[in-house]
Amino acid sequence: MKIVSAVMLGLSTVIAAACGGANTPPANRVFFVTPTNGATIKPMSTIEFGSSGVTVAAVPPGELKPEQVRPGMIHYHIAVDSDCLPAGTVIPKADPWVHFGDGKKVIEMSLTPGPHRLTVQAGDDMHRTIAGLCETINVTVAQ
Amino acid sequence: MKNDKLRIKNVAVACVGVAILSVACGGSEPSSSPAATPAPASVPAPTDTADGPGTIAGAVTFAGTPPKPRPLPMESDPQCVAAAPGATTELLVVGPGGGLKNVFVYVKDGLGARRYAVSSTPVALDQKGCSYVPHVVGIQAGQTMLVSNSDPLIHNVHAMPKNNREFNFGQPAKTPPVSRVFEKPEIGLPFKCDVHGWMNAYVNVVPHPFFAVTKDDGSFEIKGLPEGTYTLELWHERLGTQTQAVTVTAAAPAKVSASFTLASK
Numbered sequence: 001m002k003i004v005s006a007v008m009l010g011l012s013t014v015i016a017a018a019c020g021g022a023n024t025p026p027a028n029r030v031f032f033v034t035p036t037n038g039a040t041i042k043p044m045s046t047i048e049f050g051s052s053g054v055t056v057a058a059v060p061p062g063e064l065k066p067e068q069v070r071p072g073m074i075h076y077h078i079a080v081d082s083d084c085l086p087a088g089t090v091i092p093k094a095d096p097w098v099h100f101g102d103g104k105k106v107i108e109m110s111l112t113p114g115p116h117r118l119t120v121q122a123g124d125d126m127h128r129t130i131a132g133l134c135e136t137i138n139v140t141v142a143q
Numbered sequence: 144m145k146n147d148k149l150r151i152k153n154v155a156v157a158c159v160g161v162a163i164l165s166v167a168c169g170g171s172e173p174s175s176s177p178a179a180t181p182a183p184a185s186v187p188a189p190t191d192t193a194d195g196p197g198t199i200a201g202a203v204t205f206a207g208t209p210p211k212p213r214p215l216p217m218e219s220d221p222q223c224v225a226a227a228p229g230a231t232t233e234l235l236v237v238g239p240g241g242g243l244k245n246v247f248v249y250v251k252d253g254l255g256a257r258r259y260a261v262s263s264t265p266v267a268l269d270q271k272g273c274s275y276v277p278h279v280v281g282i283q284a285g286q287t288m289l290v291s292n293s294d295p296l297i298h299n300v301h302a303m304p305k306n307n308r309e310f311n312f313g314q315p316a317k318t319p320p321v322s323r324v325f326e327k328p329e330i331g332l333p334f335k336c337d338v339h340g341w342m343n344a345y346v347n348v349v350p351h352p353f354f355a356v357t358k359d360d361g362s363f364e365i366k367g368l369p370e371g372t373y374t375l376e377l378w379h380e381r382l383g384t385q386t387q388a389v390t391v392t393a394a395a396p397a398k399v400s401a402s403f404t405l406a407s408k
Contacts, residue, residue, distance in 0.1 A: 043318075043319075044312070044321070078313070080297060080313070080315050081315075092219055092220070093219040093220065093338065093339065093340055094219050094220035094221075094222070094223075094338065094339070095220060095222055095296035095297050095338060096296070096297050096315075097338060098297065098299045098313055098337050098338050099337045099338070100337065101337065104311075106311075107299065107311050107312065107313055108310070108311065108312035108313070109312065109313040109315075110312060110313060110314050110315065110318040110319070110321055111315065111318065112315070112317055112318055
């Protein structure tokens, strides 16, 4: 019994350490799963986003009031050759931002050959940006 | 012996630990990526050609006073406003004589076991002035659709089929046309753009080449049919569907007229 307890305690410590420490929640972030920064990609490539510390969910239908925004729930947006917007900005329903209000995380992207910047930025239920939840990578599209 | 048992126990605990770790740390794992458009499935060889002597010619009208066309809510993207000032929704487009545009008309039944070769000519769908052009598209199952972006800005082409494979691709300005193929028949397959919420189109996939989309004046024509009696279906995104029986002979085009109202759905 003592051995089992010790193993459980040890395991939980290992889990806590591996996941970022017993008292430290995982850092809230969004990122590119693929491609990776500096990658050379095809003119039509699959782009996939990932996240930690937040929940990705579809935006509820209809007009939302600020009090209806669900804390900790985000959806992705991608921009080509554009940078992160400041925190608190409403991501426009306009070029260059593709919205993923359905909660999905994959898109194929057609790109012209040469260097490009890709930015993934999270928005809340009202498409407002959140501090720290944005990443920009550089890729090169092969001829 | 005792040591062996202990060793086995330790290994088991380690395995459980690794398994728990992988679940506990979870995070966002890469998921399976959407595959490219699948290669056309092997289908039986065609048995017929679309050069029969029969023609169906008709006109579709809207009965009643059509609602005033609503402007497209393009304010969120000034580039779209500049590209298509005054653009209106295509939900219900009625010509001066009451002709109803964008009705998809096709032979729903009556061709029996005939199988027709897939046209090698691609069907074009453009994004121009922040609208899909055309708004209603007909295509044969297995035929190539070529999607272009003529606008100086990014769109994404998001098809949301029920019978076919969903796809979603971004298409920035100056990128080449993208080809896609639908393998299965499907009427009213919606396309949207997740940049510009007002942009939509409907693609209609049928297993033969006998279809048409009504023009500005509501007219349509379907040529090359063999003689026979067919069920014709007329589909409109807002007004629903109608069917008609029509007999086609070589002697003269079979005439069809149909009328939709707002209550006819």
